[in-house]
Amino acid sequence: MNSFFRKNVKILLLLTVATFVSCKKENKDSYAKVSYDYTTSKFVGAETCKECHDTEVKSWEGSHHDLAMKIADSTTVLGNFNNSVFIHKDVKTSFYKKGDEFFVTTANKNGDPEEYKIVYTFGVTPLQQYIVAFPNGAFQCLLTAWDSVENKWFHLQKDVNLAHDEWLNWTGGASNWNTMCADCHSTNLKKNLTSQTGQYNTTFSEINVSCEACHGPASGHVAYYKNPITDVSPPKLYMDSHTGSKELVDKCARCHSRRTQITDYFDYQGEFMDHYIPRILEAPTYELDGQIKDEDYVYASFVQSKMYHNGVSCKDCHNVHSLKLKKSGNALCLDCHRSHYDSEEHHFHERGTEQSLCINCHMDGKIYMGNDYRRDHSFRIPRPDQSQIYGTPNACVSCHKDKSNDWAAKAIVKNYGTEREDHFSDYLLKGSNGDKTMLLTLMNTLSYPNIARATSMFHLINQGATKKEVGLIARHLKDASPLVRREAIMSIQKIRDASYVEQIIPLLDDSVRSVRMAAVTYIISLKINLNSNSSFKKAEKEYLKFLDLNSDFASGQLQIAEYLQTKGEIELAIKAYEKAIQIDSYYNTARMNLALLYYQKNEVSKSIELYEKVIELEPDFGYSYYMLGLLYNEIQNPKLALKYMATAIIKDPFNVNAHYNYALMLQANKKEQQAISVLINAVVTFPTNEKLLYAKLIAELNANDTKNAFVTCSKLLEISSQNETYRQILEQLKFTE
Structure with missing residues (x-):
């Protein structure tokens, strides 16, 4: 468990600077926001869309979006429910039917056998999960899942010893559908959490990821085409065939990213960071060079890539309705890259073999959820020379498992010389290992990915930035990237430096909600009184809604506790910290903060007890x-x-x-x-x-x-x-x- 969380053949030839020959380039740094008022347009459903868009709907049918979630019945359940039994770490799980309904008996949060009815299926391949109903409107996803490729039951956390009542187990918050899954698996999802009681009343208009999940509510669109008005433009959908590449990536990011949700309902207004805060390239989600480590769902990887920065988007490779790749093998890559790259002189492998596929060198991957192999979309040139020093992964030895990083690095030099193409990872690796000059260079070089620039600030502050270095971070409070602006605020907040208050106050009116909220947290954490400032009061309301939305997370209770502390509500803060630990008994961030709070109250024995518990859980x-x-x-x-x-x-x-x-x-x-x-x-x-x-x-x-x-x-x-x-x-x- 990391930090605060419970956690063959020939040498590969490197890609040189890619030459794009057919993809449309789009170098816009920003794009016009879509103004689409969901309050006046309603969701009409896929069947209505099919009346005019039969080809698109047929392409979508049977896709991962279509099968993201279904009512459990004989047509949707893939698993063996013919009185089959699966045993994992002495826990017996039985799957069976009663008439046309599907049931499971497994250990509940107390470790006792309990019967549950399967209500929904979740996903289709390479695995299918099953959802059962809990009290208070909650739904939980079983961790015993069906391998739909090998047709067998397996456990998603086979190597982890889980207590029956802990957050990571299927009975805990990590497997709660309402808050962990629903926003991306259904259409028009509303979580509807009553924070005071913990009651959910989660609703959706369609159970799966249907047409309007991406295109937005379409009643206005339908009404116009049924009765077109001369000289009046049709209402614009949230996403259409004219959506620009960077805008499209940001819109897909809503679900295809590792992020924190900050609004109670996605209303198809504004941009990605008006509703979500993406995770920067920090451990344990990413390797030190930004490669995938934990699940990242593509976005943060792709925005690191040259593909993204050259105007390539999801739709250039994937059919937007079936989600399938447009072409197979290297033919897809050759739509944009010169044919030279599909040669033995380039990849040093026999043509037509698995080893000669571009993706196996430049999109190495990892297995998540037990059997789901996902590829890194940062499109890396393998760097075994970095692996030698920093222990980062590379595609060479991931394929040549009997070889070392030293062997791979020497082979690269032998075939391509000593020069490596400039890449932000060189700066990120050296910087995260103590070289501040590299972090400053990365932070200030606008041609590098914004997510990497933001990450450089994270490392710089954590290494103890000097006053001058903090000043250099503060320059980016006016950066064009909202992600960089936000991280600049958060970095300055970490060191409790009040000298930047006059520079941060204007960001209470920033055009992007997540930046405004960062400015609020800075003001609150330093206990600066801006109660008469209308911008602060408006932004604080947004922040309080975010806290309420995420109050069913241990991290949400932590933020509530921190907010209450700044307001002097110490006893209420203690209760919120205790609630965080109750939600996730391994959530040591809350224990650390609570221990410090007890020390400040001169309750030393309680403080010591909490620190010792952290050491016991995370030695x-x-x-x-x-x-x-x-x-x-x-x-x-x-x-x-x-x-x-x-x-x-x-x-x-x-x-x-x-x-x-x-x-x-x-x-x-x-x-x-x-x-x-x-x-x-x-x-x-x-x-x-x-x-x-x-x-x-x-x-x-x-x-x-x-x-x-x-x-x-x-x-x-x-x-x-x-x-x-x-x-x-x-x-x-x-x-x-």
Whole structure:
């Protein structure tokens, strides 16, 4: 479990810069927003659409969208319900029929056998899940699913030991249809959660992903064509054949992205980030270079690609109604790329073989949900040279499983030379491993993907940005990308820097809702009183609706608790943190915040108990050891303080504050040589961190190590040339020498 969550043949030839020969290029950085008033147009259903669009509807029928969800009956259920039994980790699950209805008996949240009626089917291939009804209008997806390729039952979390009552189990929030699945599997979905009672009244107009899920409510469209008005343009649908490439990708992103929903209903107004916040390229969802790791549902991968930046969109490869690829094999790629790429001189594999397919080199993938192989849509050139250093995946050794990254990297050099094409991943990898100059370059280079630029800010702040570096982040509060603007606000918020309030206040009126909400969270977290500001009050209402919408998530309760804390409602905040832990017993973010809150209330024993529980559940999470070390230091228990801080820098070597505070504690306990040793190792990772270097200088001076103190002080002056204190110390050290 990571951080706060429970978690053959010849060498591949690299693609050079792709030459597009037939795809229509579209280089617009922005597009006009569609104005479509869903309040005046109603959903009419696929059967109505079929009256005029029979070809399109027939193409859609039988597609993954059509079969996204169905009522469970003899025509839709694929699994073996003929009294079949599946046993996983001593849990027996039985599948059977009563008349025409389908049933399952399996362990409930208490671990006891309970019978449930199968209400809905979910998906079709390579797997089909089954949904049952729970109290309070909730529906849950079973984790025992049907492999529709191999025709067998299997468990979606076969390698994970799940407690019957935990969030990740089928009885918990992770498998709750209403909040985890429904928004993307049905049409005109309304979650309708009553947060005070936990009651759902979720509704949809069509059970599956039907025509209007993508095109928007169509009653106005239908009415116009039944009675056309001369010289009056027909009402524009939300998505049509004229939708531009970047606009289309953003609209598909609504469901094909790893994102947080921020509005209670998708009303077909505004843009993607008016309703959702996409996950940036952070662990554990992505590898350090941005490749897929956990499920990402395509969007964040695709917007990293040259395809996207050259005007290619989903519809260039996929039939928008059947969702099938337009052509098979390399023929699809050759619609845009020169035929040279489909040659042994390029891919170094025998033509016509599986190994010669473009996608197997440039769209490596992973298996999710037990048997669902999904490809990375960032269209990477394999980089085994990066894998050697950073341990990132590459397609070469993913195919040549008996070979090493070193073998692959040497083969690449042998065939293509030493030069690699410039790619943002070089900056992201070096930057996420401590090289701030790389992060700054990535952040400030507008030609790199916005999602990578936003991610650079995330890493820069987490590594302890200097005041100058924060100022460079603040410049992007006016960036053209809403994702970058939002991350700039969130980065400044993390360090609680109130000096940027005048620059962030205007963003309360930003054109994109998720940016406005970020500005609100900044204002709230710093307890800045803007109650008389109409823009703040309007944006705060949007934020409170978001909190209410997500109150059935542990993370939602966490945000509610944080909001209540800033308002001084401490007891209510404690209840919200406790509710978060009740929803997900492994949600350690809430425990960490609650532990700090208890410490601030001088309830130290409760704080220690919570930190120790985090360590029990996540023994490799370094930050808990760090916080416990600080706590023991505060209550003057140096033995335990040093013990936990020593563990913290081992568990999380990139926590600069852990190194710094550990060194200070060692100095305070007259362990100068140990302090110097800790700081030497830390400076290797953070060579330009002024705080670490200064602590190292003091430790060296205390140990009378004037030679090394001189070197350290010289480095400090290189970083801060106007610092008179450093200059005076250096002069004294010269005299000593």
